[in-house]
Amino acid sequence: MPPTPSTLLDGLNEAQQKAVMTTEGPLLVNAGPGTGKTLTIVRRIAWLVRKGVPAGNILAVTFTNRAAREMKERTDALLGEAAAPIFIGTFHLLGLRILREQGRDFTLLNRDEQAEILKTVVKSGAQALQQELDRISAYKNALGREARPPDSYASYQAALAERGALDFDDLIRLPVELLQDEGLRRACRERFTHIIVDEYQDINPVQERLLRLLCPEQGNLCAVGDADQAIYSFRGADPGNFLDFEKDFSGGRRIDLVLNYRSTATIVAAADRVIGRNQKRIAKQLTPTGGQGDPIVLYSVPDDRGEGAAIIDEIELRMGGMAHEAASESSRLETARRSYRFSDFAVIYRTNAQARALEDAFAASGIPFQVIGKPNSMQRKEAEETLAFLRALAGTVAGTDRAQLRPGSPEARLLTEADFFDPRADAVALLTMHMAKGLEFPVVFVAGCEDGLVPCTIMKDGIDLEEERRLFYVGMTRAKDQLVLLHARKRFLYGRSLGQKTSPFVREIPTGLIESRIVADRIKKEKPEDKQMGLF
DNA sequence: ACCATATACATTTTT
DNA sequence: TGTATATGGT
Numbered sequence: 267m268p269p270t271p272s273t274l275l276d277g278l279n280e281a282q283q284k285a286v287m288t289t290e291g292p293l294l295v296n297a298g299p300g301t302g303k304t305l306t307i308v309r310r311i312a313w314l315v316r317k318g319v320p321a322g323n324i325l326a327v328t329f330t331n332r333a334a335r336e337m338k339e340r341t342d343a344l345l346g347e348a349a350a351p352i353f354i355g356t357f358h359l360l361g362l363r364i365l366r367e368q369g370r371d372f373t374l375l376n377r378d379e380q381a382e383i384l385k386t387v388v389k390s391g392a393q394a395l396q397q398e399l400d401r402i403s404a405y406k407n408a409l410g411r412e413a414r415p416p417d418s419y420a421s422y423q424a425a426l427a428e429r430g431a432l433d434f435d436d437l438i439r440l441p442v443e444l445l446q447d448e449g450l451r452r453a454c455r456e457r458f459t460h461i462i463v464d465e466y467q468d469i470n471p472v473q474e475r476l477l478r479l480l481c482p483e484q485g486n487l488c489a490v491g492d493a494d495q496a497i498y499s500f501r502g503a504d505p506g507n508f509l510d511f512e513k514d515f516s517g518g519r520r521i522d523l524v525l526n527y528r529s530t531a532t533i534v535a536a537a538d539r540v541i542g543r544n545q546k547r548i549a550k551q552l553t554p555t556g557g558q559g560d561p562i563v564l565y566s567v568p569d570d571r572g573e574g575a576a577i578i579d580e581i582e583l584r585m586g587g588m589a590h591e592a593a594s595e596s597s598r599l600e601t602a603r604r605s606y607r608f609s610d611f612a613v614i615y616r617t618n619a620q621a622r623a624l625e626d627a628f629a630a631s632g633i634p635f636q637v638i639g640k641p642n643s644m645q646r647k648e649a650e651e652t653l654a655f656l657r658a659l660a661g662t663v664a665g666t667d668r669a670q671l672r673p674g675s676p677e678a679r680l681l682t683e684a685d686f687f688d689p690r691a692d693a694v695a696l697l698t699m700h701m702a703k704g705l706e707f708p709v710v711f712v713a714g715c716e717d718g719l720v721p722c723t724i725m726k727d728g729i730d731l732e733e734e735r736r737l738f739y740v741g742m743t744r745a746k747d748q749l750v751l752l753h754a755r756k757r758f759l760y761g762r763s764l765g766q767k768t769s770p771f772v773r774e775i776p777t778g779l780i781e782s783r784i785v786a787d788r789i790k791k792e793k794p795e796d797k798q799m800g801l802f
Numbered sequence: 803a804c805c806a807t808a809t810a811c812a813t814t815t816t817t
Numbered sequence: 818t819g820t821a822t823a824t825g826g827t
Contacts, residue, residue, distance in 0.1 A: 329816045358817045391822055400815090434817045468816075501815060617813055619819095680817065700814050725813055737814080760812050761818035 274309050274316065274344075278302075285488075285521045286310045289317065289460065292518030294511040295490040298552045299537075299743035300528025300706070304333075307462055307490060308340040314460055315348055322351035325458040325480070327360055329465050331681060333704065334359070337464070353458070357473050358680055361437035364454075368444055372432045374676035380433050387421040406435040407502040409442075409471040438472045445479040454480050466491035467508040468498045474507050484517060493548055494541050497700060497737050499730065509548065522550045528706055530559025533749050536775045537742040543774055544732045561781040564715075564772065565752045568787045570620070573752045574627025576785060577711050580750060581611055581633060581694065584709065604708075604747070608634050612695040612707040614741045615714050616722050619759055621696055624713060634693040638701055699741045710745035712738075715753045717767040724764060738771045751780075755787075 275283050282302055285295045286309045297303040307326065315321050326341075328334045338354045353360065365372070375383070381395045388398065401416040426432065432440065445451050461481050463469070466489035469477070481487045489511055496505035512518050526534050531554035538552045565576045584606045613624055621637050628635040670677060695707070718724045721734030742749055753768045772780075 331817080333816085356817065393822070437817080465816085498815075500813085503816095619812080622819095682817070698814065700816085703816085722813060729813095733814095758818065 274313050278306070278309065279525050281521050281523050281525070282306045282309075285523065286313045288519060288521065289314055289319075290486055291484060292486075292511070292515035293488045294466075294508070294518060294520040295488060295523065296520060296548055296550060297490055297492055297523040298526060298550060299492065299495065299740070300526040301523035301552075302525075302527055303464075303490060303523065304336060304340065306523065307464065308337060308344060310462065310488065311337075311341050311349075311352060311354075312344045315345055315352075319460055320351070321345075321348055322353075323457065323459040324352045324462075325360070325460070326352065326354045326462040327357055327464065328354075329356060329468060330704070331356060333464055356680065357476070358434060358437045359677065361441045361476070362676055362680070364441040364444065365432075365437070368450070370440070372430050372676070374437070374679045375426075375431050375433050376679060379431075383425045383429070383431070384418060384422055387425050388418045403433075403435050404502055406439050407470045407472050409439075409475055435472075438476055442472060442475050442479060445476070451479055455482055455485070460486045460488075462488045462490065464490050465495075466511075467493045467496040467505045468503040469507055470502040470504060474504070483515075487515070493546070494544070494736055495703060495740050497703065497733060497740060499733055505546070509546065520548075522548075524550050524553050526552050526554050527556070528746055529554065529743060530556050530747060532559045532561060532779050533742065533745050536562055536749070536779045537739055539776055540735065540742065540771055540774045541739045544735055546732055560748055562775065562779055563748070563750045564768075564780050564782045565750065565785065566768075566782065567752060567754050567785045569754050569756045570623040570758070571627065572785050572788075573713055573754050574624050576752060577613060577624070577713070577750075578627055578631045578633060580709075580711070581608075582631075584611075606708060608692045608694050610708040611711070612697065612702065612705070612709075612744065613711045613713055614697060614699055614702050614744065615712070616699055616719050616737070617714075617759075618698060620714050620719075624696055628694065628696070634691075635696055636691065636693045638695055638697040699737045702744050703740050706744050706746055708746045709748045709750070710741070711750045711752060712741045713752050714757070715751045715769040715772050716757065716764065717769055718764045719757075719759075720769040720771055724759065724762070735771055738769070 275286060278286065279302075282305070285293070285306050289310075295303070295306065297306070311324060311326060314324055326337060328337060334355050338349075341349045341352060341354060353363075355363075362374075377399070380399055381392070384395055384398060384402075388395070390398070398416060398418055402419055402422060405415050405419060426436075445454065458480055461477065463477060468491070477487065489508065491508055493505050493508045496503065496508070499505060507514075512520055529537075534552050534554040541547070542549075563580075565573075567573050567576050584604070585608070586605065615621065615624070618639055621639070625635070625637060695705075699712075712720075714720060720738055721729060721731055723729055751769075751772055753772070755766065757764055
């Protein structure tokens, strides 16, 4: 029995209900971390259908396949067959569909193929090629805001055209060009009468333009997101679109989702205090619904090896290591008394370079772990082959329920490694703060909480301090039960010694919410046998 | 074509 | 400090 409109509001708080029921006109849903954003979007879609909006008129766009898939599965679960005509997908899939429907035929290039083609028109090393590709991408996404295209631009574009090829950026850029045609624009606007955009704070100028073309001035555009989690401006995303939404869409409404269902009150209070320091934001007070929980733990460790050791110690303690049970003071903690799986833990860091020392520590401990991120060049070929196979498989499987996907087709090419990541694998996740967005874990370790790394100023000065703070905020708010911050008093990174001071962001957390633990420097002349014994 | 050695240089990256 | 590319030799 399909749910009636009233059951679609069940279990939602007042703000969520409003976000579901405010179906006409521009609407900004300002949704803090853990506030039930996806639930709200899915109920809104179902609500629209139950209110009589033809399912084919609904457009829901996201940035990642993962988010799109989750949204699609949950919508299907609510609506069943009736959900089929709803477009739920990434910006790139939307662009691809528009191009296909307009009769455009093309092959879609992946990054390596782009580099191959660029290599035919400019002579430079692999690294320089990658940089040039980045510049080309930035230019395309800036939509002419950038004054001059990079030197190779014209010849690169000519080389693409010669081969009838498009790159990922073209999937958004070209539809924007096509939609300059008034007839097509009108047709699209009639088709998509209700638009929902997830992670709106991360849209770039071309994506914004595309939305403007698809949606009339006072149209039913529902922008969902959180300016406090805007972490991709270095890539051309413009959080100003989110902040200025109410100005840009006059008569638009705003609904704040502030009730956090994910984290303990301690974690919410700490994160809220930290992010409150930012100026460029829509102030909202994130409010916990859960219990107080344990204090945030701040470890001060001698160096990066000590950091790995402390993390492993804490994990073993929670996995019921008998050796720790009686000895450790930590067994008093609430989180120490619960039972965990390895996949309940995540180690989050600012730079990939930090992963190595942590990997070594995990490898030595025997705790299963997986580093989520870029494969190195050695693994890359292998990964690419596996990926091609999986894409082909996905093509045949998906092809059975929808004609949306053939092996090797451009649509299959939109799938990435992350889309085949098996979340059931019971292993500790090691990942960057960027990769962690949208995920949650019962226990989160944030490694490298030192000045220079959080915020990350070692590479470049003139960083965006507020974006760095948002990153740390994203990291903190991934934790459900327990947040553990680690600060190495000494760290070697890129051949430089750094990390004497604790991260200034950590110092913004009220002291009452933090419990400090200091691991002393190792005694200089420790016998090697003792160290070995200590591992077992 | 290959291997050894020099040297430059280093974040984050949804598709 | 490491890696990845550039170079110079064979």
